[in-house]
Amino acid sequence: MKYTEEHEWLDQDGDIVTVGITSHAAEQLGDIVFVELPEVGAEVTKDDEIVVIESVKAASDILAPLDGEIVEVNEVLADTPSKINEDPEGDGWFFKIKPSDTSPMDDYMDEAAYKDFIA
Amino acid sequence: MDDLRETPLTGLHKALGAKMTGFAGYEMPLQYGLGVMGEHLHTRDNAGLFDVSHMGQVLIRHEAGYGGAAQSMERLVPVNLLGLGEKRQRYGFFTNDAGGIHDDLMLTNRGDHLLVVVNAACKADDIALMREGLPECEVTEVTDRALIALQGPKAVDALAPIAAGCEIMKFLDTGIFTSDYGELWVSRSGYTGEDGYEISVPAAQAEPLARALLLHEAVEPVGLGARDSLRLEAGLCLYGQDIDEHTTPVEAGLSWAIQKARRRGGEREGGFPGADVILDQLENGVARCRVGLRPEGRAPMRAGTQIFGSETGGEAVGQVTSGAYGPSIEAPMSMGYVAASHASAGTTLYGEVRGKRLPVAVAEMPFTPANFKR
Known part of the structure; x- marks a missing residue:
């Protein structure tokens, strides 16, 4: 598992990376009430704003952590955005991306570094 | 902090x-x-x-007791305070010369004086306004x-x-x-x-x-x-967001708080700042009104969202002043001002959210039924 400074987690399995937000981020955002996900098949560039989440407090953007193609999105979130608060690092995942370049993964934090980052 | x-x-x-x-x-x-x-x-x-x-909790005393304080205060608020029963409370607002709302407040007849509760952000201003506008009264912040x-x-x-x-x-x-x-x-x-x-x-x-x-x-x-x-x-306004110096009580849908005694033909018609504007609007209507808005989708339409009459083209017909997710109604909700021509409940309008115009229906407020002990 890798972590970005934007509080996303990235779980690489072969050539597919699953992306969500960390428990810390979900807690900070508060109850999430709306999610807008990218389209499957979309080609995205690192740092594009590809997900919008709205909590009871405010709207936030989630950035694409890598260049690549969106191969799957978590459709369940559209009707039950609360899944993100319930299980942010499991059932509350956002999308799966097939990166065209995985090298930025090396720069992202591991769990210990992320824990220090949010401490 | x-x-x-x-x-x-x-x-x-x-x-x-x-x-x-x-x-x-x-x-x-x-x-x-x-x-x-x-x-x-x-x-x-x-x-x-x-x-x-x-x-802010503020006491207003007059040598003639509550009646004196009420009569004085009626110069600043379009509320029937002389007709307010002992130990009864009433909602009201300070108005400005243009008919706008300077602050909203609660007023209580405490038998021999008046108690008002004003918003935190306006407290110092309101107290200055009352001290200046009510020289014959003693205005004491609690x-x-x-x-x-x-x-x-x-x-x-x-x-x-x-x-x-x-x-x-x-x-x-x-x-x-x-x-x-x-x-x-x-x-x-x-x-x-x-x-x-x-x-x-x-x-x-x-x-x-x-x-x-x-x-x-x-x-x-x-x-x-x-x-x-x-x-x-509950469909209630937040001062500084849904009502302010530039919105009148009539535009804001708060006419119910202006009792008959202070309207045209009433016993104590007018006599408050902006009365000409407000009394005229009460009779002849307004160009824009505060309305409830229920987005059809799940995306909340927050303060500042522009409202349009059609899905493409055209000028904005209004703007959201408060918007959030309603936990009890399990849906997004907003309030805002729209042109009177677009303000009937049930009208479909479009709110521009992140560059997309999304349908939103003009809706009755409150969004949840009030549960007062009448």
Whole structure:
């Protein structure tokens, strides 16, 4: 598992990376009430704003952590955005991306570094 | 949080683990452990305790007693204060010369004087306005009391053991109660759309009183986050956001708070700032009105969202002034101003959210039915 400074987690399995937000981020955002996900098949560039989440407090953007193609999105979130608060690092995942370049993964934090980052 | 003022309950909020934020110059709780949604739902089903000590409590005295104070104050607010019964409370607003709203407030007939409660952000301004506008009155800010709102269907169960007799009060009744926590000034009112009370308590007794109320199984502390979603679901305006110096009471849909006695043909017609504008609007209507808005999708339309009459093209017909997710209605909700031509309930309009025009229906407010003890 890798972590970005934007509080996303990235779980690489072969050539597919699953992306969500960390428990810390979900807690900070508060109850999430709306999610807008990218389209499957979309080609995205690192740092594009590809997900919008709205909590009871405010709207936030989630950035694409890598260049690549969106191969799957978590459709369940559209009707039950609360899944993100319930299980942010499991059932509350956002999308799966097939990166065209995985090298930025090396720069992202591991769990210990992320824990220090949010401490 | 330097430079922010504290209330007599700031220590309690921190002890309860609140997330604190700056609001109107005060350090206030945004939320506690239940979170905004949990606190909101708890208040609708049980009872929520809110610290509203940042609001201003002001006494207005006149040598001729309440009648004198009421008659004087009627120069500043378009409210029938002479007709307000003893121990009764009424909503009102200060107006400006253009007919705009300078602040909204609650006014109480306390037998031989008038008590008003004003918004925190406008407090200093309002007191200056009253001191200048009411030279024959003594205007005293109450600085040694806290104000606690206890809101929700079970508020009565928690307060009755402390202020015996509060259970027989009706909506907008007020009373002074002797209690273990000193003299309590209680009104059966609030700003959540629920039954409940606002309780003014001597500052030194505020924390013991709040702790005693929180001991009741139905009561949880509630922060500003849920206070905002509760008042919005109840269709109530937040001063500075939904109403301000540039919105008139008629545009804001608050005409109900201007009693007949102060309207054209009434016993004490006009006589308040901006009366010409406001009385004219009451008779001839307005070009824009505050309306409720229910987005058809799940995306909340927040303050500032532009509203259009069609899905493409055209000029904006209005703008959202408050928007959020409504935990009790389980849907997004907004209020805002739209052209009168587009303001009938049921009209489909379009809110521009992140570059896309999304359908939104003009809707009746409140979004949740009011639950007052009439």
